[in-house]
Structures are given as structure tokens and as C-alpha cells.
Amino acid sequence: DGGITQSPKYLFRKEGQNVTLSCEQNLNHDAMYWYRQDPGQGLRLIYYSQIVNDFQKGDIAEGYSVSREKKESFPLTVTSAQKNPTAFYLCASIHPGGYGYTFGSGTRLTVV
Amino acid sequence: AQSVTQPDIHITVSEGASLELRCNYSYGATPYLFWYVQSPGQGLQLLLKYFSGDTLVQGIKGFEAEFKRSQSSFNLRKPSVHWSDAAEYFCAVELARGSTLGRLYFGRGTQLTVWP
Numbered sequence: 001d002g003g004i005t006q007s008p009k010y011l012f013r014k015e016g017q018n019v020t021l022s023c024e025q026n027l028n029h030d031a032m033y034w035y036r037q038d039p040g041q042g043l044r045l046i047y048y049s050q051i052v053n054d055f056q057k058g059d060i061a062e063g064y065s066v067s068r069e070k071k072e073s074f075p076l077t078v079t080s081a082q083k084n085p086t087a088f089y090l091c092a093s094i095h096p097g098g099y100g101y102t103f104g105s106g107t108r109l110t111v112v
Numbered sequence: 113a114q115s116v117t118q119p120d121i122h123i124t125v126s127e128g129a130s131l132e133l134r135c136n137y138s139y140g141a142t143p144y145l146f147w148y149v150q151s152p153g154q155g156l157q158l159l160l161k162y163f164s165g166d167t168l169v170q171g172i173k174g175f176e177a178e179f180k181r182s183q184s185s186f187n188l189r190k191p192s193v194h195w196s197d198a199a200e201y202f203c204a205v206e207l208a209r210g211s212t213l214g215r216l217y218f219g220r221g222t223q224l225t226v227w228p
Contacts, residue, residue, distance in 0.1 A: 006155075031214045040121070042202065042220035050214065090155055094214045100146045100206070101216055103155035 002027045006091050006104035012112045013078065013085060021076045021107045023091035032074040033101070036060060037088040046089075049074055078109060086111050118203055118219035125193050126227045133188040133222050135203030143205040145186040146216065147177055150200045159201075162186060173197070198226040 004025045013019045025032065031050045035043040045058030049068040063082025068074055074093075078085045088108050092101035117136045125131055137143065144163055148156040160171025167179040177188045186203060200223050204216040 004155075033215070040220065043218045045215070048215065088153075092156075092216075094216075100144075100148075100158050100161050100204075101156070103148075103157070105155045106153070108153070 004091055004093055004102055004104035006089075006107050008107060009105070011107055011109045013109060014112060016080045018077055018079050019109065021078070021089055021091075021109070023074045023076065023104060024072055025074075025091075025093045025102070026072060027093055027095075027102060028071070029093035029095055029102070030071070031094045032068070033092045033094070034058075034064075034066065034074070034076045035090045035092065037090060037106075043090065046076065085109055116203055116205055116217050116219040118201075118222050120222045121220070122223045122225065124225040124227060127195050128192050131188075131190045131193045131197070131224070133201050133203075133224070135186045135188065135219060137184050137186070137203075137205050139184075139205060139207060141207075142179075142181060143207050145177075145179060146204040146206070147171065147175070147186075147188045148202045148204060149173075150202065150221075152199075156202060159188070193224075193226055195226045195228060198224055200224070 007022045033048040034046040044060050046064050047066040049055035055066050055068050065077045090106050091104040094101045115138050146161045147159040150156045159175050160169050162169050162179045170176050175190050179186050200221045202221045203219040
């Protein structure tokens with residue numbers, strides 16, 4: 001079945017460490033998105049990519065980086081510059097034109 | 113500013129009661145409209161969507177939503193709530209044109225609690 005796979009489900013980061021969250025899709029969607037979710041704040045867009053080898057900053061890109069070398073993959077790196085990284089991270093892909101996102105099951109990142 | 117508003121942060125209903133979750137948007141043209149549901153620790157699942165045409169749309173799990181252009185609203189309804197409907201619900205819009213085609217803008221969510 002087609003879908004989006006996020007890994008790992010839980011991730012622990014030490015202070016000053018970079019970590020990478022994986023997002024893979026087999027839906028043949030061009031566009032992919034990363035969101036951060038905090039309690040009571042809804043979903044905030046970090047980065048998005050509408051095509052391979054191209055990506056754009058979202059509303060809260062500081063302290064994060066991405067790459068899009070393959071259509072299927074859109075990994076997110078949380079760098080040491082992100083001062084408050086503890087959150088639930090969601091990856092999504094879309095077929096533009098009103099079809100809506102397909103979401104992964106999320107990665108919960110905790111700073112220890 | 114363009115926005116999606118869910119005015120109710122938390123709603124509590126009894127099992128078997130009817131439900132209405134409110135959503136308003138402020139965009140110039142009619143966007144594509146969506147409702148998603150999220151169980152704790154999970155991703156979001158699409159409940160239903162509106163493109164055009166009939167303003168009453170049916171979704172999964174017995175949910176429906178009505179688009180009212182004059183009120184810029186897209187409220188979600190269910191005639192009889194089940195305990196398994198307890199979750200967080202998000203309204204979202206996609207602008208129908210422009211460079212951000214495909215991007216969804218989300219409301220802050222409404223947490224639904226169901227009493228037995």
C-alpha cells in the first residue's frame with residue numbers, strides 16, 4: 001500500500017547534537033512538507049519541497065535543514081541551533097489541486 | 113491576515129449526542145477545504161474535503177461538513193458521537209491558485225472529549 005513512513009517513532013537528542021528525522025513516501029507525490037506540532041499551537045510549517053532538488057523555508061525554519069535528492073525522500077535535520085526542539089514532527093506529501101495531504105505517523109523528539 | 117480559525121479549543125459531549133465543530137477562514141477566494149482527525153501520538157487522517165459543487169460533503173466515520181460561502185465557514189458535524197471519536201480535529205485550507213498551491217493552512221485544532 002502507498003503511504004508515508006517516518007522513522008524513528010521516538011528520538012532523543014542530547015544538547016548540542018544534530019539529529020535527522022527520516023521521511024519516505026511511495027505515493028509518487030512531487031510535494032513534501034515538514035510540520036512541527038506543539039500542544040495548543042496546531043501545526044507549524046518548517047520546510048517544504050515542491051520538486052526534487054528544490055525546497056523552501058516555511059514559517060519556523062530557523063534551526064532546521066532539509067534535503068530533497070530523491071522524489072521519495074525528504075529528511076529533516078534538527079540542528080544544535082534549534083533551542084527548543086522537543087516536539088512532535090509530522091511529514092506530509094500532497095498531490096496539489098485539492099486532494100489534501102497524506103501524513104506520516106510522526107516522530108516525537110525529546111531533548112535529554 | 114489570511115487565517116483559519118477554530119474558535120473552540122476544547123469541546124465535551126456525551127456519547128450519542130450530536131456534534132458540531134466550527135471552522136472559519138479568511139481568504140479572498142474560495143479555497144479547497146479539509147477536515148482532519150488526529151489520535152494521540154499519531155499522524156493526521158483526512159475525514160473529508162470540499163472542492164466545489166454540493167456544499168454538504170460526506171466523509172468517513174459518519175462525519176459531514178457544510179460549506180457556507182456567505183459565512184466563510186466549513187463546520188464539521190456528526191449526528192451521534194461515539195466514544196471512539198474522542199480525538200483532536202483540525203480544519204485546513206489549500207489556496208486554489210498561486211505559488212503556494214498544495215500547501216495547507218491549519219487551524220489550531222479542537223480537542224473533543226466524549227463522556228460515556
